[in-house]
Amino acid sequence: MQASNAVSKRVDEITKLIDSGDRKTAKTYITKNYSPTFLKIPLSEHLNFISRVYEITRGIESYHIDKTNPENQILLLQSKLTHTWIALSICIEPNTPYRIEGINFSKPPENIQHISKQLSHAEIATEIKNYLQKLADADVFSGTVLIAKNGEPFYEGAFGFADKNFNVPNKIDTKFNLGSMNKMFTAVAIAQLVEGGALSYDDSLSKFLPDFPNKADAKKIQIKHLLTHTSGLGSYFNKKFTDSSRALFRTVDDMMFLVKDEEKLAFEPGTKWQYSNTGFLVLGKVIEKVTGESYYDYVWQHIYQPVNMNHTDSYELDLVNPNLAVGYDKEFTSNGIVYKNNLFEHVIRGSPAGGGYSTVEDLLKFDKALRTNKIIDATQTALLLTPKPELNSPNYGYGFEFDPEHNMVGHGGGFSGISVNLGMNIKNGYTVIVLSNYSHVAQFVAMRIVDLLPYK
DSSP states (O other): OOHHHHHHHHHHHHHHHHHHTOHHHHHHHHHHHBOTTGGGSOHHHHHHHHHHHHHHHSSEEEEEEEOSSTTEEEEEEEETTTOOEEEEEEEEOSSTTOOEEEEEEEOOOHHHHOOSSOOOHHHHHHHHHHHHHHHHHTTOOOEEEEEEETTEEEEEEEESEEETTTTEEOOTTOBEEOGGGHHHHHHHHHHHHHHTTSOOTTOBGGGTOTTSSOHHHHHHOBHHHHHTTOSOOOOSOSHHHHTSOGGGOOSHHHHHGGGTTOOOOSSOTTSOOOOOHHHHHHHHHHHHHHHSSOHHHHHIIIIIGGGTOTTOBOOOTTSOOTTBOOOEEEEEETTEEEEEEOTTTSOSSOBTTBOOEEOHHHHHHHHHHHHTTSSSOHHHHHHHHSOBGGGTBTTBOSSOEEETTTTEEEEEEEETTEEEEEEEOTTTOEEEEEEESBSSOHHHHHHHHHTTSOOO
16 A cells, blocks of 8 residues: 555544544554554543544534645544534654554644635624534533734623533633733743843843752753743653642742752753743742742732733632632543543642633733733833744743744643633734633634634
């Protein structure tokens, strides 16, 4: 069998597998047709991936294959549920038996998803409302969505339940866990201190934490490396964290305890990109060292309060906190879907790296404050929102992700029961905010919205 025919056969098999939604058939297929290396990932995760694709599509209406790269196919699937397209990147072994070496979500090409006709705001709002209602009716989406132009919303919607135990519906002012979106606030705090002359992006970490992770590495790591995930540090969500009570970690110092014995750097600072929660935790400690305030007090007083983000904070979850959404993850089983909340999995309090709470309306205030230089000046804003290829960070600035295809900057976040996204088109004034208390879904919703908007 020729390689091209073998690849087409694999893609066709995967499409039929997803379309069936049959976990028993999927288990047999995965065991026989995934490569040994790919099968090092637990079988349950492979099964859940197939189930998740079926869940968000409810079967495949049609599909196309982008054959640009014979060994890494882009499979375009049209959902029976919403008739929109999603893309999967499928990597196939280069030689017989041409087993599957990788499969993951990808971005559909612009010519497949994007509507060439420029829609009015009313038309976009109607399209998105109908799209979200289909997802909500199928229990695929739970959360809130806001779309704005130049700071003025032209669509807001709330769907699903903030608390399933008591059937409490989500509202537009429901507070959702932000996951890693808090990194933007930490970056803005650092920029404020740079603007005020208290520190520099070129400062070595040793100036503030001379012994972390050790004396030699502290001299190599600069503030700009921490902001761009190029420091070589890893994640404080380690074994020590998972083996400990969540109640132990309420301050930055508590969390720094998790990495006080940090292993050697994964690479020389500035030479590679590797997402690092520890890097942003350390930035939080730098803020405390420079200001003499707790990280939480600083961001409240210098970011949230000045722009009236009154429903944003890193709440301690064992206290009473009105109007917080509970996060839910779907567990796919042979007997159907079981919902699990994330109350015993997540942090008890958010950190400089993530885990705080906010609303779509508060995040729009944050967006407007950035655009109008209310919390940092134009020079600092540009530095934060600009990628740093010179640091091997081509799609990430200082605490902000960058999507060059759609001219969008912002940040996403994800965890069990959390999927969120803030996207800002700085050039044309559009803002897209999606907050969900379901896993995985916010990014698909955000992409659908962005594909309806003009890019330029």
